[in-house]
Amino acid sequence: MGTAANNPSIAAFIQDMMNNGGPDPDNYDHILELIDDLPTSEIQSLRNLMGPILNPGTIIGFSFCKPFGYNGDFFIIEKIYQHYISSDPKYRKWDQFFHHLPAAIAVVNRKKLAIEMLKELNAKSSDQTVNVLILGSGPVTEVNEYLKETPENKLAFDLIDLDQRAIDYAKQKNKAYTHCLNFAQKNVIRFTPEKQYELIWSAGLFDYFKDKHFVFLLKRYYDFIRTGGKMVIGNFNTENPSRKIMEVLGDWFLYHRSEEELQHFAEQAGISKSATNVISEPLGINLFLQVRKESQ
Ligand SMILES: C[S@@+](CC[C@H](N)C(=O)[O-])C[C@H]1O[C@@H](n2cnc3c(N)ncnc32)[C@H](O)[C@@H]1O
Incomplete structure (x- = not known):
């Protein structure tokens, strides 16, 4: 598999998903495979592509930004327990995707x-x-x-x-x-x-x-x-x-x-x-x- 930065089809897939307000359930497996195969050297370029949702508006972005200074604070855990889904259409699908993760x-x-x-x-x-x-x-x-x-x-x-x-x-x-x-x-x-x-x-x-x-x-x-x-x-x-x-x-x-x-x-x-x-x-x-x- 190519990588996010140098493979235009992966960048296009991510961009499409971003334009579509986040992943639909039939994208879930593909995005997980893509991330599982991502070499360390490509992590930053993927994060750049996903920058618009890596903020505290999404659960995953909340973890990424650590507003309380560390991962795994009470607030993110409570969002997981309460199956919190953002009401903002920019973020909603990303929260739905998050709750689908086995972890x-x-x-x-x-x-x-x-x-x-x-x-x-x-x-x-x-x-x-x-x-x-x-x-x-x-x-x-x-x-x-x-x-x-x-x-x-x-x-x-x-x-x-x-x-x-x-x-x-x-x-x-x-x-x-x-x-x-x-x-x-x-x-x-x-x-x-x-x-x-x-x-x-x-x-x-x-x-x-x-x-x-x-x-x-x-x-x-x-x-x-x-x-x-x-x-x-x-x-x-x-x-x-x-x-x-x-x-x-x-x-x-x-x-x-x-x-x-x-x-x-x-x-x-x-x-x-x-x-x-x-x-x-x-x-x-x-x-x-x-x-x-x-x-x-
Ligand atoms: C991931 S949360 C888990 C919360 C809860 N046990 C649960 O399962 O719902 C981890 C909690 O441990 C607290 N914590 C982290 N390091 C700690 C330490 N050294 N001593 C006491 N609490 C700590 C955090 O503030 C946070 O509230």
């Missing part, structure tokens, strides 16, 4: 997985309060939906996020549930919990950390799992068919990790192999390392 579907799936896990924990718990810690809590949409669907809630949440804007947004969104939510604006690397938790959950955070920080955090937070409880840490799988488009158009780089790598981190953190396993959402794009704290 976006996997993010929605991981919210469902979190809700199921919270419901399960609530159902098996006795009447006393059960403590849950969420690291990198973002919009707190999974907890919000869980609470809406669970009138008999026994869980109390400590929610840690570095970004005060995320906390302000999540507080506003969850103002009906302040009695069971405790927010703290902290860096998870420096935060020291004051209690033990039945569940420690984190999604969309550890994939930004280098291996040594991943292991450090596993070790640190393991100490705060109550005996009989567990910690569940999400990470994008190396098998992510949307990786290249996230990197090329979203300038969104993550540490992708395999099941084996996640298990290896647990071993490096000194956690027995028998206490860990890896699960995933239905697409297998978001993996979750589960660590159980067993009685010694």
Whole structure:
């Protein structure tokens, strides 16, 4: 295949799509193939061709421009959860295309997985309060939906996020549930919990950390799992068919990790192999390392 800059037919295809207000569903496979085959040297010329939509008006452009200074802020994650589609005809088709990407579907799936896990924990718990810690809590949409669907809630949440804007947004969104939510604006690397938790959950955070920080955090937070409880840490799988488009158009780089790598981190953190396993959402794009704290 030729490249965006030196292949007039590819440039014409992109230009046609731009003139047409974005991709139609029958263009989706072609644009993905084109980006998957794009050599690094051609990334800039493709971005130039797509300049008019690489701004915060589209979800992918929001990622590219990083108005909050980093990728994966609460606002973009919330746009994915809410299936946000711009009302501006210049951008609408690009948002529709974005939600069709397997990685976006996997993010929605991981919210469902979190809700199921919270419901399960609530159902098996006795009447006393059960403590849950969420690291990198973002919009707190999974907890919000869980609470809406669970009138008999026994869980109390400590929610840690570095970004005060995320906390302000999540507080506003969850103002009906302040009695069971405790927010703290902290860096998870420096935060020291004051209690033990039945569940420690984190999604969309550890994939930004280098291996040594991943292991450090596993070790640190393991100490705060109550005996009989567990910690569940999400990470994008190396098998992510949307990786290249996230990197090329979203300038969104993550540490992708395999099941084996996640298990290896647990071993490096000194956690027995028998206490860990890896699960995933239905697409297998978001993996979750589960660590159980067993009685010694
Ligand atoms: C991709 S979002 C995921 C939000 C949420 N966990 C979810 O799955 O919906 C990542 C969140 O982690 C927060 N974050 C990033 N680095 C952090 C750190 N070092 N300590 C605490 N929060 C952090 C960001 O502000 C953001 O809200």
